[in-house]
Amino acid sequence: MKKSSLDLYLLLPIKGFIEKQTSVGLLLIFSAVLAMIFANSPLAEAYHNFWKQYIHIGINDMVIRKNLLHWINDGLMSMFFFLVGLELKREIMQGELSSLRKSLLPIAAAVGGMLLPALIYFYFNSGLDSISGWGIPMATDIAFALGILYLLGDRVPLSLKVFLTAIAIVDDLGAVIVIALFYTSDLSFISLAIATVFFLILITANRIGIRHTAFYAIMGIGGLWLAILLSGVHATIAAVLAAFAIPTSKKINTSLFLRKVRLLSYSIKSLQKEPDIKEEHREESITNTIEKFTSLTKDATPPLQRLEHALYPFVSFVVLPLFAFANAGVTIDSESFGFFLSPVTIGIVMGLIFGKFFGVVIFTKLMVALKISSLPKGVEWKHIYGVGFLAAIGFTMSLFITELAFVNEEFLVQAKIGILSASLLAGIIGYAYLKWISNSNVKKKKKKSVAKVVTSKEGPKQRFKILQ
Incomplete structure (x- = not known):
């Protein structure tokens, strides 16, 4: 990596x-x-x-x-x-x-x-x-x-x-x-069986590509959580x-996300330079294009x-x-x-x-x-x-x-x-x-600040430089 x-x-x-x-x-x-x-x-x-x-x-x-x-x-x-x-x-x-x-x-x-x-x-x-x-x-x-x-x-x-x-x-x-x-308290095997069914539904939804969080909230709380609560676990x-x-x-990978971001950025620049568009229409178009970034970010997360x-x-x-x-x-x-x-x-x-x-x-x-x-x-x-x-x-x-x-x-x-x-x-x-x-x-670390011996060109005379 x-x-x-x-x-x-x-x-x-x-x-x-x-x-x-x-x-x-x-x-x-x-x-x-x-x-x-x-x-x-x-x-x-x-x-x-x-x-x-x-x-x-x-x-x-x-x-x-x-x-x-x-x-x-x-x-x-x-x-x-x-x-x-x-x-x-x-x-x-x-x-x-x-x-x-x-x-x-x-x-x-x-x-x-x-x-x-x-x-x-x-x-x-x-x-x-x-x-x-x-x-x-x-x-x-x-x-x-x-x-x-x-x-x-x-x-x-x-x-x-x-x-x-x-x-x-x-x-x-x-x-x-x-x-x-x-x-856990006394187990209800019927409730556990129902919980198992809801868990399998959640796993299957993941496998087939369902990505809407509301679906997982409904199945997870209204189904799995409630069934397990009643089961004794x-x-x-x-x-x-x-x-x-x-x-x-992710719905879209990083490479595709970056390409779409560049395209949207190019669209905004083009709208800014377009001379034949009224100012209010230009701003509305730019705002609509910017809003697409939110949806794009969601798809890439x-x-x-x-x-x-x-x-x-x-x-x-x-x-x-x-x-x-x-x-x-x-x-x-x-x-x-x-x-x-x-x-x-x-x-x-x-x-x-x-x-x-x-x-x-x-x-x-x-x-x-x-x-x-x-x-x-x-x-x-x-x-x-x-x-x-x-x-x-x-x-x-x-x-x-x-x-x-x-x-x-x-x-x-x-x-x-x-x-x-x-x-x-x-x-x-x-x-x-x-x-x-x-x-x-x-x-x-302060104590390890050493004196560096530097030999002078004048001969064996030495001087010390303290490295902080």
């Missing part, structure tokens, strides 16, 4: 994705803090009761009845998982997961970062009713993690941000698989499946990319903050401090902080030691240690799995205390460590 093509199809999409995460992370922090303020104020009872209000959707006997919290977690969060599915498919098609060699290192790091936290949680909760929460410390919150990396600016290499992005995306896929296999799985059915092909760009603002600035505000509110009282010593809280904190760090680092070292993979260009082992800490920020996905894992209110509170504590601690440690090593690198 030529350098220009590499920039266009790999580096620029990932760089753009990374740059957008910063404001999302800050908004999530604000939403979580606001939730904690409400949950520990005179409005605490009203805050908790508000999310328990029921909303009914349907007609006659065909009614879906869920409270507001479930509509957020099962409904709105499906849009988040749909976006995750789009990003995952894009990475598989043309990004960091597009080739086996490139993908092995982040996949191994992500697997290690999921396996060890689950084992640590299992150790502290084995034989207890809280064992079902083993999936909670497996998650990584990509928005928070990349937001912290962004705060460090160009003091950390771009390849490190790409590496962390790939780990988090694989981590999200792992969370989806865990939810599908282990956090968590509805977010439908969102990921629907995302994988979205076409990645894959539906997957169009959907990703369209959904990102709503998911990032509405869905995720609303989810954080609805789920992060924990009322702290005198009994709550005792929860820090509960097996649930200890399992989550130890799983996230130590499990994530050692899982990511050890599995990455194994891949490099066995010469299966090599570290990304510009990335050193000290950077990997920082990524290990940032991967321990579980927040969004950990809170999501908590709602699936526990019904017991006490376990829910203990888990949320563990998630919030571990995510805050991991974020502080990761940021401080990466900032420290980046400052150390700057100092080393």
